[in-house]
Amino acid sequence: MSDYNFAYLDEDTKRMIRRALLKAVAIPSYQVPFASREMPMPYGWGTGGVQVTAACLKADDTLKVIDQGADDTTNAVSIRSFFQRTADVAVTECTQEASIIQTRHRIPEAPLHEGQIMVFQVPIPEPLRFLEPRETETRRMHALADYGLMQVKLYEDIAKHGEIATAYAYPVKVEGRYVMDPSPIPKFDNPKLDNSPALMLFGAGREQRIYALPPYTSVQSLDFEDFPFAATKADHSCTICGAVDSYLDEIITDDAGGRMFVCSDTSYCSERAAS
Amino acid sequence: MTPLLQVRGIEKRYGTRIGCTDVSFDLYPGEVMGIVGESGSGKSTMLSCLAGHQPSDAGQVIFEGQDVLTLSEAERRRLGRTDWAFVHQNPRDGLRMNVSAGGNVGERLMAVGARHYGDIRHTATGWLERVEISSDRIDDRPRQFSGGMQQRLQIARNLVTGPRLVFMDEPTGGLDVSVQARLLDLLRGLVRRMGLSAIIVTHDLAVVRLLADRLMVMKGGHVVETGLTDQVLDDPQHAYTQLLVSSVLQV
Amino acid sequence: MIELRNVSKTFILHNHGAAVIPVMSNVSLSVRPGECVGLLGASGAGKSTLMRMLWGNYLAATGSIIIAGTDVTRADPREILALRRERMAYVSQFLRVVPRVPTVEVVAEPLFATGADENAALDMARSLLDRLRIPERLWALSPTTFSGGEQQRVNIARGFIRQVPVMLLDEPTASLDAANRETVLTLIEEAKSRGTAIVGIFHDEGARERVCDRMIDMAEFAA
Numbered sequence: 001m002s003d004y005n006f007a008y009l010d011e012d013t014k015r016m017i018r019r020a021l022l023k024a025v026a027i028p029s030y031q032v033p034f035a036s037r038e039m040p041m042p043y044g045w046g047t048g049g050v051q052v053t054a055a056c057l058k059a060d061d062t063l064k065v066i067d068q069g070a071d072d073t074t075n076a077v078s079i080r081s082f083f084q085r086t087a088d089v090a091v092t093e094c095t096q097e098a099s100i101i102q103t104r105h106r107i108p109e110a111p112l113h114e115g116q117i118m119v120f121q122v123p124i125p126e127p128l129r130f131l132e133p134r135e136t137e138t139r140r141m142h143a144l145a146d147y148g149l150m151q152v153k154l155y156e157d158i159a160k161h162g163e164i165a166t167a168y169a170y171p172v173k174v175e176g177r178y179v180m181d182p183s184p185i186p187k188f189d190n191p192k193l194d195n196s197p198a199l200m201l202f203g204a205g206r207e208q209r210i211y212a213l214p215p216y217t218s219v220q221s222l223d224f225e226d227f228p229f230a231a232t233k234a235d236h237s238c239t240i241c242g243a244v245d246s247y248l249d250e251i252i253t254d255d256a257g258g259r260m261f262v263c264s265d266t267s268y269c270s271e272r273a274a275s
Numbered sequence: 276m277t278p279l280l281q282v283r284g285i286e287k288r289y290g291t292r293i294g295c296t297d298v299s300f301d302l303y304p305g306e307v308m309g310i311v312g313e314s315g316s317g318k319s320t321m322l323s324c325l326a327g328h329q330p331s332d333a334g335q336v337i338f339e340g341q342d343v344l345t346l347s348e349a350e351r352r353r354l355g356r357t358d359w360a361f362v363h364q365n366p367r368d369g370l371r372m373n374v375s376a377g378g379n380v381g382e383r384l385m386a387v388g389a390r391h392y393g394d395i396r397h398t399a400t401g402w403l404e405r406v407e408i409s410s411d412r413i414d415d416r417p418r419q420f421s422g423g424m425q426q427r428l429q430i431a432r433n434l435v436t437g438p439r440l441v442f443m444d445e446p447t448g449g450l451d452v453s454v455q456a457r458l459l460d461l462l463r464g465l466v467r468r469m470g471l472s473a474i475i476v477t478h479d480l481a482v483v484r485l486l487a488d489r490l491m492v493m494k495g496g497h498v499v500e501t502g503l504t505d506q507v508l509d510d511p512q513h514a515y516t517q518l519l520v521s522s523v524l525q526v
Numbered sequence: 527m528i529e530l531r532n533v534s535k536t537f538i539l540h541n542h543g544a545a546v547i548p549v550m551s552n553v554s555l556s557v558r559p560g561e562c563v564g565l566l567g568a569s570g571a572g573k574s575t576l577m578r579m580l581w582g583n584y585l586a587a588t589g590s591i592i593i594a595g596t597d598v599t600r601a602d603p604r605e606i607l608a609l610r611r612e613r614m615a616y617v618s619q620f621l622r623v624v625p626r627v628p629t630v631e632v633v634a635e636p637l638f639a640t641g642a643d644e645n646a647a648l649d650m651a652r653s654l655l656d657r658l659r660i661p662e663r664l665w666a667l668s669p670t671t672f673s674g675g676e677q678q679r680v681n682i683a684r685g686f687i688r689q690v691p692v693m694l695l696d697e698p699t700a701s702l703d704a705a706n707r708e709t710v711l712t713l714i715e716e717a718k719s720r721g722t723a724i725v726g727i728f729h730d731e732g733a734r735e736r737v738c739d740r741m742i743d744m745a746e747f748a749a
Contacts, residue, residue, distance in 0.1 A: 148382050306604060456625035503607070506585060513540070514541060
């Protein structure tokens with residue numbers, strides 16, 4: 001693949017993205033516009049995440065790619081092989097070994113450590129988007145910390161469902177200032193964002209936005225005093241490894257109501273099963 | 276008694292065209308001022324300048340000793356959800372149509388920091404009742420409401436934080452006559468009970484007769500006459516006011 | 527209590543070639559507490575115009591009108607409103623109300639406006655409506671649908687619900703039956719005995735004889 005520059009993108013583009021990343025790190029959760037490129041994959045397949053990963057990747061990095069926690073699903077496999085071919089970097093499925101983890105909609109169960117970079121694929125970066133369609137207005141609302149509307153969404157949840165039914169992309173407040181969409185991770189993962197030793201980068205390709213959480217940033221999930229935030233998961237244990245503390249996927253096994261629950265984090269599950 | 280609001284020489288120009296010019300008045304606590312004039316007279320321009328919805332080219336709007344036109348946008352927005360309120364002619368402009376009635380009323384509370392769901396809902400229920408919307412409609416969306424109900428909901432949403440000054444732009448504009456009367460009665464009661472000050476822009480002289488203590492008549496961006504509402508309507512001094520009053524169809 | 531000096535009134539019709547219509551000139555008049563002054567004059571002589579000037583509804587062209595300490599020819603709107611709210615009542619011939627508001631609230635409203643307790647105000651309204659023989663079944667209805675005589679009595683109840691130092695009465699006994707006429711005249715006498723200064727227009731000669739202390743002929747002030 002020597003016809004392509006290292007990690008596919010040309011150096012000017014990577015520099016442009018890195019500038020956006022620096023700004024994003026400087027203002028945690030602030031959505032920095034960037035000139036998203038056409039990538040050899042359709043929008044919705046992680047073009048934002050891929051561009052951020054490409055801009056961060058060095059030859060000695062070890063890359064892990066997960067899709068909904070799994071290392072072996074189509075999206076994860078194709079992005080991993082994309083960087084193997086265009087950057088020739090080492091890859092791994094082990095969370096601790098990875099220096100960069102690109103993820104779609106999960107944070108690994110194994111604790112992250114300093115020096116690691118998480119790259120999130122983000123479909124819609126603006127947490128206020130479905131409440132206020134005007135970009136000019138949402139930007140102003142962020143600027144002025146005018147967030148009553150965000151709380152209205154949670155109010156509506158409780159009014160309709162008796163509880164805060166938002167289960168993923170659960171809004172958070174960063175350093176007590178900006179409201180942020182943590183990407184469509186399950187709210188079970190929200191506490192992992194708070195005070196994490198790893199650098200969290202968020203890339204939205206179609207929406208052309210990058211935002212970030214530097215290591216050890218305060219990240220609190222929004223809630224009500226009488227309806228406090230709870231990081232919920234299915235009330236089962238993993239059928240394969242028996243874990244009771246990991247986020248579980250429900251798998252339908254037949255047409256007769258048969259189902260089982262297994263860890264969504266395949267690496268975590270297989271390491272536990274092996275030991 | 277000191278005025279709640281002092282307006283001094285407000286002017287708005289669109290290029291060389293005058294939006295409104297040289298508008299000055301004092302508004303005292305509990306006072307309701309009506310602003311009348313035909314379309315294009317500058318009354319709505321003036322209202323949006325006062326409320327800070329668009330910048331003025333000259334003048335001061337002093338609220339409790341502070342010129343609000345010099346406030347930062349953050350401070351002005353805070354004022355707009357605490358001491359000030361704005362009721363739009365079209366409820367669609369003042370409501371969130373895809374948020375329930377309770378959420379619409381609760382938004383201002385949450386915007387100023389309320390974080391207890393039960394309390395917010397309790398307050399919202401109380402306000403729906405005050406504006407004569409059955410509390411079992413609290414989880415319905417405004418689009419399921421009639422025009423009159425939507426307008427009452429907009430009023431509840433605006434008054435829930437106990438503002439002291441309310442701007443209203445043609446509050447009874449798009450409503451049936453029978454619904455208008457009900458709304459006017461409701462507004463009168465709320466103004467009296469809450470001791471509200473209000474500035475009401477309308478082209479409907481019947482509305483100001485019933486709601487406003489004082490009247491300001493505008494034409495071509497200028498204030499042509501001011502005074503006690505019934506005096507201006509019954510004994511108008513300016514040619515334009517005489518024309519305006521005599522043009523109303525008698526029922 | 528009421529003091530008029532050199533008051534004159536003209537209407538200028540700007541949209542009719544600035545036609546100037548003089549109505550009255552050099553009205554000087556004083557009414558003491560407890561006194562009732564009746565205005566006389568043919569239709570168009572300016573009786574109602576003068577009443578409206580006292581109420582602050584019409585502007586005087588010249589002169590001063592001092593009522594209970596306030597010069598209504600020079601006062602700010604809010605001063606006139608305070609005068610009307612606290613010190614003056616006006617029973618006009620026309621009932622102007624928000625449609626659909628119940629009669630009992632229409633009557634109690636002048637008390638509401640003073641910040642009185644709402645229940646006490648409504649009780650007062652009910653007793654006046656009862657005294658003026660408005661059937662109780664009508665109290666919860668809007669007076670806009672009432673007959674002329676009923677509307678007239680609602681107006682009177684509204685005017686008399688507060689005890690104020692100055693009252694203006696425009697034909698208070700017109701279109702009333704004998705019993706109600708008697709009630710209204712008694713109400714006027716009660717107000718006078720409390721020291722209320724009254725200016726009124728009475729076409730009803732018997733009523734005039736009974737309550738007016740003196741009469742003023744508007745012809746004296748013809749412009």
